[in-house]
Amino acid sequence: MVAALLLAVGGLCVLGGAEAARADDWTQDAAGGMDGTYRRRAAMAPSMAMCGSDLFVGTGGEYPYGGGCSVWRYDGSSWTLAGEDGMGDPDNSIVWALQTYDTRLYAGTLETGRVRPGDEIIFYPSGKKSRVRTLEVFNRPAPDAFQAGQTAGLTLDTQVYVRPGELIARAGEPAPHVATRLRCNLFWVGQTPMIRGKSYKLKLGAARAQVRLAEILLVLDASDLTTETNKQVVERHDVAECILEASKPLAFDLASRIEATGRFVIVDNYEIAAAGIILEALDDQRSILQDHVRAREMSWQPSAIPPERRRAAFGHGAKFVVITGEAADQVGALACTLERVLFEAGFKAYGLDAGNIRQGLDADLAGDRFDAWDEQVRRLGELARILTDSGQIFITALPGADDHDIKTLELLNSPNEILVVRIGDENRPDRRRADLSLVAEDSPEQAVEKIKALLRTHHVITDYSI
Missing domain, CATH: 3.40.50.300 (P-loop containing nucleotide triphosphate hydrolases)
Incomplete structure (x- = not known):
């Protein structure tokens, strides 16, 4: 029976990894960092929860490869990997808590305003709508409202599927911009110059998208404060006003209005290569894909x-x-x-x-x-x-x-x-x-x-x- 399992935490044991044992006779049920191979093993298993008839175990301290935490599923006879690599973000190193909901839970940080049960909300850029049913927090009573700066968990009256990185705004409130072409200022610190045609990863809040350099408008050399208007690449320590084109619509605010949802970083070759702010949302009249x-x-x-x-x-x-x-x-x-x-x-x-x-x-x-x-x-x-x-x-x-x-x-x-x-x-x-x-x-x-x-x-x- 799944209910007969209790967790024996392996701690930070890189030799043996996390284990699970049966409560009836304390026999080992999962070992070697849960997968039994001792090749990619979790050093600890600090959380567990039942969902339906299955047991889910959250792990952390992946060794030797790193790459984020994992979630394992046990159906009563075998263990399978339900999620890995930090559930999409390798920086998520440990699953400290698991909780079961009878509906989808939407989580994020409230940057401005407040949200209450009954509020009609709109997701951007998808445009999907629903109404807040409940507010959720872990291991304490839910508040009457979430305020700016708080981490928020919501359940909705109508269940909708949204992808990571969407913004939520209350219906009737000013909506964020949605566009694929952005005029921005950025400071380039990459080891190699930023060039047209190459694909880079943009991180804007929780959103991730591939972007390309579409046009360079102005470049300021931070070393001598000289400017150029016809430069073809953005070199290390250049400050550039440029146009970026994303592979999909992004929801954002101008940095002059809401800084947190108007700033971004660019990753090149797994390293942060630039930081910048969005100045303007541009019409998508012509795109790299159309070309x-x-x-x-x-x-x-x-x-x-x-x-x-x-x-x-x-x-x-x-x-x-x-x-x-x-x-x-x-x-x-x-x-x-x-x-x-x-x-x-x-x-x-x-x-x-x-x-x-x-x-x-x-x-x-x-x-x-x-x-x-x-x-x-x-x-x-x-x-x-x-x-x-x-x-x-x-x-x-x-x-x-x-x-x-x-x-x-x-x-x-x-x-x-x-x-x-x-x-x-x-x-x-x-x-x-x-x-x-x-x-x-x-x-x-x-x-x-x-x-x-x-x-x-x-x-x-x-x-x-x-």
Whole structure:
């Protein structure tokens, strides 16, 4: 029984690591730093909690590799790793406490104002809305309100999925800026100069994003206080006014308004290379990604077989179908069912599970959880451009995709088209862009019939072909 386990903490024992033992006879149940291998072991296991029928154990003091704390799951027969590398931040070294909630818990620091139960809030940049249900703190009564400067935990009336780094503002209050292009001042201390075209990691509060140097407006040499307006690189100890372009929309305030949400650091080669402040949010009229797609299409070598001949031979048109929603299992099941039904009807349909991409094309991204998602979306869009060019109906399940992800896929798949199917978004005030919204209660068979009707409407398949 899981309930028969008690934790025996191994302390900072780099030789043996943390262990767990059964309370009935104190026999060892997990050793060698929990994984039993003695290769990557946790020196301590200071926290544990039950969730459902599983036991979760939080560890710390990873040795010899470091890389952040871990969480292990025990199902009554075996131990598996539920989270590692500091849950996305290697600086998180120890899981000091675990607590079970019957709903999602949203945690962060309140920079300005206050928040109370019943407040309507909006997440940025996603734009998702909900209302605060309860305030949560660890191991003491919850306050009536959180004030500026306090660490806040919230539960919501409507459960929404948001990614790390989003900002929360009360509805009706001034909203933060949301943009991918930022005019900023930065002080460069990197070992190598900052150059155009190279990708850097930007840390803005809890948000992480890949950024590129789009334009250098002005450079001040801190050693002699001379300025240049036509410099092509930012060198060590230069102070630069420049334009950065992020791989995804970022939510922020101007540093002149709220300093904490308007300042950032840039990481290059795992070292802090610059610190800066945001001066202005710029319109996203032209992006590096748009320039890439434009250059790609100018050099694209078309197939010797025209699209019209493929359509005539296959009996249908090409289309990229993206199925998304917050319930990953439901999204994946629908994608599989749609592929099978279309294939059995004689169509050239291919379904690609996101897990196959992660283990294949994206295997090299496994070490960076903050930045992997945006690059996975980019690679998926490039792959879609190839498969739709071959005349196929390309289907993929992409749980949790937001509007920016969809716009990225649309751009990368152009000039071919994309259809977006969302599950469980029908009653939400912040519903995302979709060509078809399905209710969560639809069976896969019912949902497939609705998608087939959508494909007929867009002249991908015809009535007589079904």
